[in-house]
Amino acid sequence: MIIQKSTNPRISTFDPDNFSFGNTFIDHMVICEYENGKWGDVKVMPYGGLPFSPAMMGVNYGQACFEGMKAYKDPNGDVFLFRPEKNFERINKSAKRLAMPEVTEEMFLDGLKALVDIDRAWIPQGEGMSLYIRPLIFATEEALKARISNKYMFAIVATPAKSYYTEPVSVLISDFYSRSANGGVGSAKAAGNYAASFYPTQLAIEQGYEQIIWTDDATHEYFEESGTMNVFVRINDTIYTPPTSEKILDGVTRDSFIQLAKKRGIEVKVEPIPVKTVIEAQKNGTLKEVWGVGTAVVTSVFQALGYKGEKLMLPSLPAEESFALALQKDLVNIQTNHAEDPFGWRVLVEKKIMETA
Amino acid sequence: MIIQKSTNPRISTFDPDNFSFGNTFIDHMVICEYENGKWGDVKVMPYGGLPFSPAMMGVNYGQACFEGMKAYKDPNGDVFLFRPEKNFERINKSAKRLAMPEVTEEMFLDGLKALVDIDRAWIPQGEGMSLYIRPLIFATEEALKARISNKYMFAIVATPAKSYYTEPVSVLISDFYSRSANGGVGSAKAAGNYAASFYPTQLAIEQGYEQIIWTDDATHEYFEESGTMNVFVRINDTIYTPPTSEKILDGVTRDSFIQLAKKRGIEVKVEPIPVKTVIEAQKNGTLKEVWGVGTAVVTSVFQALGYKGEKLMLPSLPAEESFALALQKDLVNIQTNHAEDPFGWRVLVEKKIMETA
Numbered sequence: 001m002i003i004q005k006s007t008n009p010r011i012s013t014f015d016p017d018n019f020s021f022g023n024t025f026i027d028h029m030v031i032c033e034y035e036n037g038k039w040g041d042v043k044v045m046p047y048g049g050l051p052f053s054p055a056m057m058g059v060n061y062g063q064a065c066f067e068g069m070k071a072y073k074d075p076n077g078d079v080f081l082f083r084p085e086k087n088f089e090r091i092n093k094s095a096k097r098l099a100m101p102e103v104t105e106e107m108f109l110d111g112l113k114a115l116v117d118i119d120r121a122w123i124p125q126g127e128g129m130s131l132y133i134r135p136l137i138f139a140t141e142e143a144l145k146a147r148i149s150n151k152y153m154f155a156i157v158a159t160p161a162k163s164y165y166t167e168p169v170s171v172l173i174s175d176f177y178s179r180s181a182n183g184g185v186g187s188a189k190a191a192g193n194y195a196a197s198f199y200p201t202q203l204a205i206e207q208g209y210e211q212i213i214w215t216d217d218a219t220h221e222y223f224e225e226s227g228t229m230n231v232f233v234r235i236n237d238t239i240y241t242p243p244t245s246e247k248i249l250d251g252v253t254r255d256s257f258i259q260l261a262k263k264r265g266i267e268v269k270v271e272p273i274p275v276k277t278v279i280e281a282q283k284n285g286t287l288k289e290v291w292g293v294g295t296a297v298v299t300s301v302f303q304a305l306g307y308k309g310e311k312l313m314l315p316s317l318p319a320e321e322s323f324a325l326a327l328q329k330d331l332v333n334i335q336t337n338h339a340e341d342p343f344g345w346r347v348l349v350e351k352k353i354m355e356t357a
Numbered sequence: 358m359i360i361q362k363s364t365n366p367r368i369s370t371f372d373p374d375n376f377s378f379g380n381t382f383i384d385h386m387v388i389c390e391y392e393n394g395k396w397g398d399v400k401v402m403p404y405g406g407l408p409f410s411p412a413m414m415g416v417n418y419g420q421a422c423f424e425g426m427k428a429y430k431d432p433n434g435d436v437f438l439f440r441p442e443k444n445f446e447r448i449n450k451s452a453k454r455l456a457m458p459e460v461t462e463e464m465f466l467d468g469l470k471a472l473v474d475i476d477r478a479w480i481p482q483g484e485g486m487s488l489y490i491r492p493l494i495f496a497t498e499e500a501l502k503a504r505i506s507n508k509y510m511f512a513i514v515a516t517p518a519k520s521y522y523t524e525p526v527s528v529l530i531s532d533f534y535s536r537s538a539n540g541g542v543g544s545a546k547a548a549g550n551y552a553a554s555f556y557p558t559q560l561a562i563e564q565g566y567e568q569i570i571w572t573d574d575a576t577h578e579y580f581e582e583s584g585t586m587n588v589f590v591r592i593n594d595t596i597y598t599p600p601t602s603e604k605i606l607d608g609v610t611r612d613s614f615i616q617l618a619k620k621r622g623i624e625v626k627v628e629p630i631p632v633k634t635v636i637e638a639q640k641n642g643t644l645k646e647v648w649g650v651g652t653a654v655v656t657s658v659f660q661a662l663g664y665k666g667e668k669l670m671l672p673s674l675p676a677e678e679s680f681a682l683a684l685q686k687d688l689v690n691i692q693t694n695h696a697e698d699p700f701g702w703r704v705l706v707e708k709k710i711m712e713t714a
Contacts (some may be wrong), residue, residue, distance in 0.1 A: 178538030195496075
């Protein structure tokens with residue numbers, strides 16, 4: 001690994017109480033380039049622009065996939081990653097589906113740790129604060145031919161993140177637009193999946209909703225995901241989430257919620273969720289909660305479901321009765337070293353670079 | 358329009374008899390940047406790299422779409438575009454579906470003409486030769502948040518293209534993988550659609566096929582497209598092509614073939630094509646031809662269809678009996694100014710920049 005420290009760090013200008021999530025970048029990034037059938041050296045270098053032409057295949061043919069993950073700083077200042085090996089596995093699944101080369105553990109896990117270590121001062125401390133980390137792979141060959149690229153870049157960039165708390169949102173159950181096809185790339189964190197969702201989401205916003213609950217494209221009779229999150233439904237005291245498939249992302253937060261729910265003795269059913277069942281449960285009062293889970297906000301609780309012109313309200317449970325909030329708390333406590341970690345999910349980021357620099 | 362001519366042109370090194378299609382770039386490119394809700398100046402400038410960070414939204418969330426078109430040089434050295442207004446309309450349809458800003462006629466059509474004009478020396482002359490032109494729009498804002506970008510680049514880059522002649526290919530009718538979902542982005546020239554097709558195509562190649570005939574994702578019972586082309590089937594003397602929809606690209610070559618076929622008095626049916634019908638026609642000898650059409654190769658004739666483990670051979674028609682080849686010839690003759698243009702499809706690129714420079 002090559003480490004090239006910034007000679008002009010911006011950390012002194014960073015105000016953890018006043019920053020913009022998503023476009024405040026930490027001082028460094030990781031890059032690694034693929035050419036002639038192999039990856040080159042992993043480099044930690046100052047964050048910034050690199051020369052790419054508009055003929056870059058990544059923006060022409062969309063060979064690009066990413067991961068989203070976080071680093072947390074506990075009250076002692078120790079820094080932890082959360083299940084990073086899951087993201088490492090998944091980026092390689094995405095890469096495979098998009099005919100891109102897989103990355104190595106050294107590139108992904110060691111690169112991640114080195115970046116978080118060198119820029120640990122950028123990780124804000126306190127409830128809900130974290131560093132949001134974006135590993136990605138994209139095609140960099142300059143060529144106007146719809147074929148697999150011969151050159152790629154793996155990169156890791158990161159931005160400080162604020163409290164994940166969000167107000168309950170209203171979501172529209174889709175009966176026309178879809179995010180994934182049978183035999184498509186829905187389960188990959190493919191760049192193109194996100195662009196495809198923006199216009200339908202914009203239409204939903206114009207109708208007074210914040211997000212879309214995606215349904216299967218053939219019949220629109222089954223839940224798939226919600227916005228960019230996996231979806232959970234609670235009917236009485238049982239929680240349901242759709243099984244993963246080539247259409248549904250294998251979310252790390254989803255998997256953690258399932259394990260945490262089982263640990264609490266909550267019944268979890270991983271099975272297809274018919275829209276009809278959810279609507280009926282809302283009508284007969286057995287629908288208790290519907291929520292989305294993902295790395296960025298952990299949990300997004302829904303207050304209403306839009307379906308065929310109707311806005312169906314969900315009960316507003318007291319916090320202590322909410323499974324969504326209980327599981328969120330369990331998860332965050334493990335992530336931030338405020339609770340035991342019986343699953344071995346937390347990974348300490350050791351201080352290496354700062355000391356030797 | 359701002360014109361910044363290359364001070365270091367590479368045209369003297371270009372050998373029209375020996376170049377690599379797709380990664381030989383002409384001396385200039387067009388760029389135009391979108392920020393604060395509006396497009397800036399259109400610039401013709403030397404082709405090359407521009408600084409983009411790996412946090413660029415185009416490679417993270419896939420807001421990126423393109424067009425493919427060609428310029429042809431006739432024996433007198435006059436240069437023509439083919440139905441450029443169709444590409445202009447379509448890039449804006451793609452942009453809309455991906456929640457990107459539409460481009461203006463000045464950016465697209467005037468930019469195109471200025472680029473082709475300034476680099477007309479790069480257009481190889483002779484049968485099947487052309488300049489392949491790639492207008493594209495992609496998100497350029499640096500932000501790690503899955504939302505609509507606030508910044509974009511429109512660009513036009515181009516590469517000289519060789520003879521479109523290709524050997525007949527074998528194609529595999531897909532019964533698992535899909536390129537588009539109901540309510541998805543299949544009809545947009547979205548970057549992500551191409552990446553999604555590479556892995557299934559690779560698997561088809563490993564089975565001895567060159568391309569995939571994409572079928573509907575829900576049942577795999579109907580033809581959609583072939584590779585990156587629209588598909589045509591001839592049974593007896595009637596030709597069929599599926600209707601366009603949100604799943605099927607509204608191809609310029611497809612539309613031109615339909616009009617040219619009608620002009621020749623060939624019966625054309627724009628209707629869903631059941632796989633079953635094609636297989637039955639192959640078995641009973643009424644299936645005469647199956648071919649793909651697109652800007653890059655005009656026509657790709659198929660010699661065999663793979664379906665459920667069987668390789669079904671297509672008849673090898675003499676050239677004079679082939680509708681595919683007749684229509685291809687009609688089209689190329691119009692494109693290259695070797696025939697009358699009753700449709701008004703050809704657009705002369707006037708000499709402006711060279712003379713005034």
